[in-house]
Amino acid sequence: MIKAVIFDLDGTLLNRDESVKKFIDNQYERLNKWLAHIPKEKYSARFIELDNRGYVWKDKVYQRLTEEFEITQVTWEELLQDYINQFQHHCVPFPNLISMLEELRSNNFILGMITNGFGQFQMDNIKLLGIESYFETILVSEWEGMKKPDPQIFKRALNQLNVTPNESMFVGEHPANDVKAAKNVGMISIWKKDFQWDNVDADFVVDDLAELFSIIHKANNDSILFN
Incomplete structure (x- = not known):
């Protein structure tokens, strides 16, 4: 689940x-x-x-x-x-960013973020997007001393959220740093489509953030993923 x-x-x-x-x-x-x-x-x-x-x-x-x-x-x-x-x-958000986060939070999902980059710079961008308060944990590579695709930064986020890998999904656009890295630690992966890549080996694919809740609902009702 x-x-x-x-x-x-x-x-x-x-x-x-x-x-x-x-x-x-x-x-x-x-x-x-x-x-x-x-x-x-x-x-x-x-x-x-x-x-x-x-x-x-x-x-x-x-x-x-x-x-x-x-x-x-x-x-x-x-x-x-x-x-x-x-x-x-x-900073320009992708469409439906806030409504997607609201929908997830209102359905009691725990939210986290892992981003590569410089700590204060990334936090400034997150704050200007108006989304900081939605996340229980935000890990920025500079401050963590490690970066994606290092499995330890994913495990650190999971520990802070108190969930196991198979109780979590990771949503990202990079085939290696996000999708493959998340799968390597046992998380379900969602690829946010990006024009730079094709045929990314993700568990699910989204074009628009508005699709995310229905995908999570599908995953929670797809017993194959949890066998």
Whole structure:
């Protein structure tokens, strides 16, 4: 019987692709007096390319940008700090985020989150999405000293929620860090579809967060999963 649902953040609850587009366009506009020699589309496109969907930390991204575009009136460190301070104000949730969390909570499911990233940065984003209070535990890799797909970070979340692996589901968009890693510790996996991958070996697949409750209901009535 499923008692707990644990989520990834970026690409699962937070539409990071859209958030990045909003942020980098806004950064260009705000800092235009230092960036005006670069076409906006070029600056934004190169940032997104270097960012690699969040898998390259922004110190490296901004160092490359300042070198390639010969940005001299503002340092890469200042651009990085602007990212840290301002990104949270451009967070875009996936559709039906709040209604999905409300539905799960009202049906007495225990909710948790495991996200890779820097602690305060990720917490700022979670708070700006308005979802912090829904979760009994939130584990951020920097603060935990380990990151997905390490099985220990999943086990730590399960221990904190006081549930066993087969009483829990993990919802994430990454085939290895989320889906496979959760299955490896005995959790039921749900893949939040992402255009970057196909044919992910998950127990369930969702296109929209609104589908999640019906999937959990199906799992709780599918005795095969619990034999």
